[in-house]
Amino acid sequence: MEPLGHSPSAESEIAEDGQAPSGGWPPGWTVHEVTETGSTNTDLSARYLSLPDRSVLRADHQTAGRGRLDRRWDAPPGSNLLASLLFRKVPADPGELMRRVALAAVDAVRPLSTQSPALKWPNDVLLDGRKLAGLLAQRTDDGSVVVGIGLNVGWAPEGAARLDTNATPGEVLARLLAAYDSLPDDVEAHYRSALATLGARVRVELPDGHLVGTAVDVDRDGRLVVVDECAISHRLSIGDVVHLRPA
Secondary structure (H helix, E strand, C coil), X not given: CCECCCXXXXXXXXXXXXXXXXXXXCCCCEEEEEEEECCHHHHHHHCHHHCXXXXXXXXXXXXXXXXXXXXXXXXXXXXXXXXXXXXXXCCCCCHHHHHHHHHHHHHHHHHHCCCCEEEECCCEEEECCEEEEEEEEEECCCCCEEEEEEECCCCCCCCCCCCCCCCCXXXXXXXXXXXXXXXXXXXXXXXXXXXXXXXXEEEEEECCEEEEEEEEEXXXXXXXXXXXXXXXXXXXXXXXXXXXXXX
């Protein structure tokens, strides 16, 4: 996880209180909402010293949102869930927070879709094999972790998925936060069961090339185990996975 920048967005200020959806926000979460900002991750990071654990920033629109590998993440204003979650209490394996938020997203959207959601390693949320949500975790100077999520609710780019629901982005966020609180203390088994990557033939794009093989396991710390076409096992902590058709 890379360190966050600390310059506040020039486009918006964090509101004192977010407008809770019908039913309110789950207890224990502090939610702020803005109409527009550059990046919720950057904004939340810039204010982290003054915000409590489990603070959330949601924006109707981002002008400089980024996903993994510095890919741009954008959507029409008000259409999708664009939010970041601040965790000041960080486990020994900080990556567990990313896995927990990804699992919470899967659990939150399951009742909102006729299709079953799943994860593509490490943390993309899929519907019918198409990307529904992406996550990006970054770390602040004091060791806190910010997990950003972009989830397609009412709009999706070509080739991606969106929810077939009338729920608003705020309502999806409330479901996600509640689902996070419902996760067990140990999420290893839950994470494994949600990973559509396990058992799949994959191509993994790496910084120095690519790897083709079968994803056979995931370590407790989240590393993906891939057996290549020469029957050699590789344990990967980074990489961009593409699910391939069976050979």
